[in-house]
Amino acid sequence: xxxxxxxxxxxxxxxxxxxxxxxxxxxxxxxxxxxxxxxxxxxxxxxxxxxxxxxxxxxxxxxxxxxxxxxxxxxxxxxxxxxxxxxxxxxxxxxxxxxxxxxxxxxxxxxxxxxxxxxxxxxxxxxxxxxxxxxxxxxxxxxxxxxxxxxxxxxxxxxxxxxxxxxxxxxxxxxxxxxxxxxxxxxxxxxxxxxxxxxxxxxxxxxxxxxxxxxxxxxxxxxxxxxxxxxxxxxxxxxxxxxxxxxxxxxxxxxxxxxxxxxxxxxxxxxxxxxxxxxxxxxxxxxxxxxxxxxxxxxxxxxxxxxxxx
Amino acid sequence: xxxxxxxxxxxxxxxxxxxxxxxxxxxxxxxxxxxxxxxxxxxxxxxxxxxxxxxxxxxxxxxxxxxxxxxxxxxxxxxxxxxxxxxxxxxxxxxxxxxxxxxxxxxxxxxxxxxxxxxxxxxxxxxxxxxxxxxxxxxxxxxxxxxxxxxxxxxxxxxxxxxxxxxxxxxxxxxxxxxxxxxxxxxxxxxxxxxxxxxxxxxxxxxxxxxxxxxxxxxxxxxxxxxxxxxxxxxxxxxxxxxxxxxxxxxxxxxxxxxxxxxxxxxxxxxxxxxxxxxxxxxxxxxxxxxxxxxxxxxxxxxxxxxxxxxxxxxx
Numbered sequence: 001x002x003x004x005x006x007x008x009x010x011x012x013x014x015x016x017x018x019x020x021x022x023x024x025x026x027x028x029x030x031x032x033x034x035x036x037x038x039x040x041x042x043x044x045x046x047x048x049x050x051x052x053x054x055x056x057x058x059x060x061x062x063x064x065x066x067x068x069x070x071x072x073x074x075x076x077x078x079x080x081x082x083x084x085x086x087x088x089x090x091x092x093x094x095x096x097x098x099x100x101x102x103x104x105x106x107x108x109x110x111x112x113x114x115x116x117x118x119x120x121x122x123x124x125x126x127x128x129x130x131x132x133x134x135x136x137x138x139x140x141x142x143x144x145x146x147x148x149x150x151x152x153x154x155x156x157x158x159x160x161x162x163x164x165x166x167x168x169x170x171x172x173x174x175x176x177x178x179x180x181x182x183x184x185x186x187x188x189x190x191x192x193x194x195x196x197x198x199x200x201x202x203x204x205x206x207x208x209x210x211x212x213x214x215x216x217x218x219x220x221x222x223x224x225x226x227x228x229x230x231x232x233x234x235x236x237x238x239x240x241x242x243x244x245x246x247x248x249x250x251x252x253x254x255x256x257x258x259x260x261x262x263x264x265x266x267x268x269x270x271x272x273x274x275x276x277x278x279x280x281x282x283x284x285x286x287x288x289x290x291x292x293x294x295x296x297x298x299x300x301x302x303x304x305x306x307x308x309x310x
Numbered sequence: 311x312x313x314x315x316x317x318x319x320x321x322x323x324x325x326x327x328x329x330x331x332x333x334x335x336x337x338x339x340x341x342x343x344x345x346x347x348x349x350x351x352x353x354x355x356x357x358x359x360x361x362x363x364x365x366x367x368x369x370x371x372x373x374x375x376x377x378x379x380x381x382x383x384x385x386x387x388x389x390x391x392x393x394x395x396x397x398x399x400x401x402x403x404x405x406x407x408x409x410x411x412x413x414x415x416x417x418x419x420x421x422x423x424x425x426x427x428x429x430x431x432x433x434x435x436x437x438x439x440x441x442x443x444x445x446x447x448x449x450x451x452x453x454x455x456x457x458x459x460x461x462x463x464x465x466x467x468x469x470x471x472x473x474x475x476x477x478x479x480x481x482x483x484x485x486x487x488x489x490x491x492x493x494x495x496x497x498x499x500x501x502x503x504x505x506x507x508x509x510x511x512x513x514x515x516x517x518x519x520x521x522x523x524x525x526x527x528x529x530x531x532x533x534x535x536x537x538x539x540x541x542x543x544x545x546x547x548x549x550x551x552x553x554x555x556x557x558x559x560x561x562x563x564x565x566x567x568x569x570x571x572x573x574x575x576x577x578x579x580x581x582x583x584x585x586x587x588x589x590x591x592x593x594x595x596x597x598x599x600x601x602x603x604x605x606x607x608x609x610x611x612x613x614x615x616x617x618x619x620x621x622x623x624x625x626x
Contacts, residue, residue, distance in 0.1 A: 004320045005359065009327070009366045013393050056325040057401030083396040087437045093430035097408060100415035100427060105533060109411050110350075112404035114329040115397040117336075119348040123530040125460035127489035128414050128447060130407070137402035140409070144439035164442025167410065169493025212444045237478055240516045241471060244451060277592040280476065280585065284621035296622055298595055302614035 007034045008049045012058065016082060021063050021074030050075075058082060084115055094118045104130040129170045133189050135196040139165060139174050148179075148202035152193040156180075160187070161204035166212035175212045177204065186215060230266040230291045232276065234283045235259045242279075266291055273298060326351060327359050331376065331394040334386060342384040353384070360386060405438040413445040419454035449495050452518040453488060456497045459520060460485040463527040466499075469516040476585060478516065479503065487531045488512075492562055498531050507531070545580045548587055549602040552577065556597025559590070576601070588613040 010031050015022070024046055028035045035042050053060060059081045065072045089097070094116055101109035102121035110120065135151070142149045143162040150159050159179040166173045172189040234242050236258030243251065246262050253261040266272035273295060276283055285292050330349055334340055342353045349356075363376045377389030400408070412431045415421060422428075435441075452468075459466050466485060471478045483499035486507070490496075495512040547566055552559060552575045560568065566578040581587045584606070591598055591610035600606045618624040 003362055005323050005327070006362055006366055008320060008324055009363060012324075013366065016393065052321045052324065055321045056328070057398060057404075059399075082398060084399040084437075085396070087433060089430055089433060090426070092426035093433065096415075096425065096427035097412055097430045097434075100411040101408065103415055103418070104407070104411045106407050106411060108401075108403050109407040111325065111329070112400050112408045114333075114349065115400060115404070116408075117333060117397075120350050125485075125487055125530055126418060126457050127487065127533045128418060129490040129492075130410055130414055132403070132407065136410075137406040140406050140441050140443060141402060141439065143443075144441035164444065166444045166446065167414070168446040170490065171493070206442060210442050212442060213446060238471060241514060244516075245513065274593045277589055280589055281617060281620055292622075296618065296624060299592075299614040299618050299622070300624070302592065302595060302610050303618055305608070305611045 002034070007031065007045075008052055010034060011049050012053060012077070015060065015075055015077040016079055018076050021061065021065075021076040023065070023069065023072045023074045027075070087116065089116055099124065103128050106130065106132065108132065130167070131170060131172060131190070133172060135192055136165070136172060136189060138196050138198065139189065142196075142198050143174075143176075143206075146204050146206070148199040148204060149196050150199055151196045153187055153191060155193075158187070159199065160185070161202075161206070163206040163210045164212040165189075166215075168213075173212070175215050176206075184215060228265075228267050228288075228291070229263050230272065230288065231261050231286045232264045232283055233259055233261045233286050234279060238279060238282045261286065269294060323359055327363060328394060328398050330356070330360070331363065332397045334378070335388050335395050339385055339387040342380070342386060345386065400438065405434070409434055409438060409441075409443065410445065413443060414447060417445050417447045418457075419449050420457060447490065449490070450513040450515070452512055452515045453495050455518050455520055456485045456512065457488045460488055460497070463525050465521045465523045465525060467517075467519040467521055468510070470510055471514045471516060475583065482521075483508075483510070484525055486528060487533065489533055545582060546603070547578050548581050548600055548606055549576065549578050551575070551599045551601055552594070553597050556594050559594060559598070563590075584609070592617070 011027065011034075014027065014030055022030070024042065027046070028042055035045050050060060058077060061076050061078055061081075063074050065074050094113075095118070097116065098113050098118040098121040101113050102124040103126050105127060113119075113121075139149065139162055141147075143164055146161075148159055148161050150157060152158070160174070161177040161179075162174050163176040163184070164174075166175060166186075173186050174189055175184065175186045177183070178185040231252055233255075239258060239260040242262055243260065246264065250262045250264070251260060252263055255261075264272065264275075269291070272291075276285060276295065285295050326349060330345065330351075333348075334345070342356055345351070346353045346356055351359075357380060360378060360380065364378050366376055376393060378386060380386050409431065412427055412434070416423065416427060416431070456466065458464070463484065466483055468481050468483055469478060470481055482502040483497075485497050485499045487498040488495065489498070496509050497512055497515075498507060498509050500506075501508040554573070557575060560575060560577060563577065564580040566580055568578075569576040579587075587606065588609055591600070592613060598610075600609060
């Protein structure tokens with residue numbers, strides 16, 4: 001049996017070379033002997049080859065013929081759309097991209113690097129987190145081409161003008177104008193259900209200089225209404241670590257026993273509580289009274305064993 | 311029929327061939343050794359696919375399509391390029407990954423904002439289309455020193471607070487790998503104190519002192535964040551029941567199993583220490599319940615009582 005790579009390589013060359021789109025029968029004729037003779041086996045083999053080409057990103061154009069071949073589908077590949085053009089990287093630029101891809105350990109990225117003429121970079125001592133999700137490339141392209149997208153989220157279909165994408169704390173978000181809400185909303189890309197569809201012939205203008213980072217605060221504890229700040233007292237064991245996390249500007253008071261009080265954003269009480277309990281027995285919230293009371297109430301509920309049958 | 315002949319494998323071989331050929335045509339010739347290293351293929355695989363490419367051809371230019379031959383000394387030579395002289399355009403996922411990886415690298419500690427990477431990204435944007443993509447990777451201050459130390463093989467003195475044992479220790483470590491997982495930064499290092507290779511959370515490193523003392527560089531350890539706890543198979547496992555509003559925890563936990571019945575999620579999680587589990591239960595509140603083992607069923611209640619008494623002077 002001939003190597004299947006040979007047939008698909010020949011098919012690719014043929015479709016690149018031809019000036020007019022070719023029907024399946026013409027293709028089989030040009031690549032004499034490569035395809036089976038029975039028409040159903042021929043169709044099956046050709047479909048497999050076509051899907052291999054699509055898989056690796058070869059743009060196959062199809063057209064439905066008229067005249068005496070009316071109704072038949074014909075195929076070709078536009079060389080201009082096939083070839084990577086207009087990107088000339090200097091060696092140092094290529095190397096920088098190579099290193100960037102090495103740090104995210106991405107096979108897909110490595111294929112891109114090879115196309116740009118780069119090599120396989122050695123292993124990097126840094127591994128940064130770049131979650132790859134199926135719909136990210138489509139969202140990026142829609143955002144770049146100012147096309148609206150449609151997808152299902154929490155069981156509702158949303159139409160969104162995707163202003164931009166944001167990677168934060170290992171999660172991807174898409175931010176844009178939600179048509180049904182008439183307001184800018186943020187969606188977690190990994191929570192999108194089903195497919196992302198681009199809305200044909202749509203168009204939008206993102207706000208000038210839009211920066212996804214400004215849409216929601218980087219501190220989840222500050223993500224909520226208002227700007228409530230709580231004061232948290234931590235003991236000497238973790239005071240230094242907290243000072244690094246929160247900055248000197250957050251220090252409210254330093255006590256003789258080495259404990260330190262900090263201002264901590266708590267507009268989002270859930271996030272605040274989560275953070276606070278992460279510090280275990282080393283931290284207590286001292287004020288304002290309502291935040292302290294809320295934390296105590298939460299603990300009381302647990303202490304009383306109220307956590308039955310969630 | 312082996313899977314090496316299946317459609318998947320053919321796609322991979324073609325994909326690779328279509329980057330090898332343009333590169334080779336631009337150079338004119340190259341050794342098999344160099345190509346093998348560069349494109350992550352064995353020499354045997356390379357020879358097989360290159361010889362096959364040389365056999366490809368369309369009438370009437372049967373001999374002209376890909377004109378190449380391999381010397382006895384393992385040098386690959388190409389003649390006049392006709393086909394595949396230029397690489398296939400970047401696919402959408404490749405373009406996305408290059409841009410995102412580049413921007414991520416730009417946001418890492420120690421990156422220079424105006425350097426070759428920045429210029430490469432600008433050129434890529436021209437081809438792939440500009441977009442508003444932002445990457446935020448805040449990292450603790452010690453991260454930069456630890457990366458440098460891992461690159462050089464330099465020993466580092468750290469003060470570390472371990473949450474699972476709740477103790478602060480001074481340690482001498484040799485960083486080998488720095489990585490982010492779920493928004494947190496870790497360093498994998500050879501730890502003098504335990505004599506083992508350990509992971510440390512960088513935000514729990516209270517102080518970090520470069521010593522200037524260099525040791526041998528070693529191969530970079532495997533990056534396997536999903537197997538966080540695999541090196542400690544003796545870890546206890548707890549079974550938790552989470553309701554819908556506690557689902558967020560699922561993505562952040564070292565899961566051993568998960569069962570979702572629509573209303574609740576039952577998960578088995580590896581428990582690094584009782585303290586760690588207690589903290590998790592406090593955060594989840596009434597969104598979680600321990601089903602097993604029995605001695606942890608009231609762990610949340612006991613911990614909440616102790617915390618109320620110790621930190622808030624409240625007894626229930």
